[in-house]
Amino acid sequence: MKTTQAGDVVLVTxxxxxxxxxxxxxxxxxxxxxxxxGRRPSAPETAGVTLLAMDVSDDGSVKDAVRTVLDREGRIDAVLCNAGYGIAGPVEETPMSEAKAQFETNFFGTLRTIQAVLPDMRRSGRGCILVVGSMAGLAAVPFQAMYSATKFALEGLVEALRLETRAFGIRCAVVEPGDHRTGFTEARRKTAVPGSPYAEAMGRSLGVMEAEERNGADPQEMARLVERLLRKRRLRVRYMVGPGFQKLAMMLKRILPSRTFEWIIALYDKV
Ligand SMILES: NC(=O)c1ccc[n+]([C@@H]2O[C@H](COP(=O)([O-])OP(=O)(O)OC[C@H]3O[C@@H](n4cnc5c(N)ncnc54)[C@H](OP(=O)(O)O)[C@@H]3O)[C@@H](O)[C@H]2O)c1
Known part of the structure; x- marks a missing residue:
């Protein structure tokens, strides 16, 4: 398998x-x-990076942006499918439109991007596809079920994609961040139904989550991991990055009886 090196072309959504x-x-x-x-390519300056307009929820927009890069560079050596956002609300009360929009960006947006870059990677017999999942895609978070579901879905997508594309020299993996300090917390869309029987528990649980996010890891940590992964010849299926206690929790999920793990999460998330 060919690795991705300095000088190669990388697309980051x-x-x-x-x-x-x-x-x-x-x-x-x-x-x-x-x-x-991004949808706001003129937003904050991104040093050394050429920013292009691309809405991952729009077929034409994704195709246009990928075509622009291929026309300019002749190739895309790696892609980091990172665009996404979160919604919060009880399963029972989440409007179908919000649930579908969440999948449209986080899951189908990633799928669109992968489908747009794959033909060039496959023909040239090399490429690296890194998908940003989440630890919430390994252990679901209460009142963020739709967000968790999109990230669980990405795990399945990448597991299958690896097997389908390895014969073409394409390396794929999921990067699973825990809580990081980003615009994610402010961008979260909350569905609130007046007088909801879930309101109190959701408020407590979301309070814990948002405090963890605001005190979360520095995004630089993930940036360094991504660069290391691009240079690796063989990738594992998944890589966690973020606070140590959250990585430990994910390891515990693998070894503890499911009801014991659930009990710990319920205690921690105050539900
Ligand atoms: N922060 C965390 O604690 C955390 C933890 C686990 C996983 N993650 C995942 O990490 C990824 C990045 O999130 P972040 O924390 O960096 O949040 P962020 O600061 O809010 O950044 C989100 C990025 O996604 C882009 N985006 C959102 N919707 C889009 C769309 N429809 N089309 C194109 N771009 C879109 C935004 O760009 P525009 O607004 O310009 O479109 C922005 O650049 C997400 O997939 C998120 O689920 C984050």
Whole structure:
């Protein structure tokens, strides 16, 4: 398998803020030719990165942005599918429109991006596809069920994609961040129904989550991990990054009886 090296072309979706911005800037500083995308490409300056407009929930927008990079560079060596956002609300009360919109960006947006870059990677017999999942895609978070579901879905997508594309020299993995300090917390959309029987528990639980996010890890940590992964010949299926106690919790999920793990999570999340 060929690795991705300085000088190669990398596409980073959701590069206008947070984790994507940190990764794009770090890769550019390491000598990669980086194209970053977002719906607000003129937003904050992203050092060394060429920003393009791209809404991952729109077929034409994704195709246009990928075509622009291929026309300019002749190739895309790696992609970091990072664009995403979170919604919060009880399962029972989440409007179907919000649930579908969550999947449209986080899951189908990632799928669209992968489908757009794959033909070039497959023909040239090399490429690296890194998908930003979440620890919430390993252990579901109460009152963020739709968000968790999109991230669980990405795990399945990547597991299958690896098997389908390895014959073409394409390396794929999921990067699973725990809580990081980004624009994610402010961007979260909350569905609130007046007088909801879930309101109190949701308020407590979300309070814990948001405090963890605001005190979360520095996005630079993930940026350094992504750069290391690009240079690796063989990738594992998944890589966690973030606070140590959250990584430990994910390991416990694998070994503890499911009801014991659930009891710990319920205690921690105050539900
Ligand atoms: N922060 C955390 O604690 C955390 C933990 C686990 C996983 N994650 C994941 O990390 C990824 C990045 O999130 P972040 O924390 O960096 O949040 P952020 O600061 O809010 O950044 C989100 C990025 O996604 C882009 N985006 C959102 N919707 C889009 C759309 N429809 N089309 C194109 N771009 C879109 C935004 O760009 P525009 O607004 O310009 O479109 C922005 O650049 C997400 O997939 C998130 O689920 C974050």
């Amino acid at each position: 959701g590069a206008t803020s947070g984790l994507g911005k940190a990764c794009a800037e770090h890769l550019a500083a390491c000598g990669y030719r980086v194209y970053g995308t």
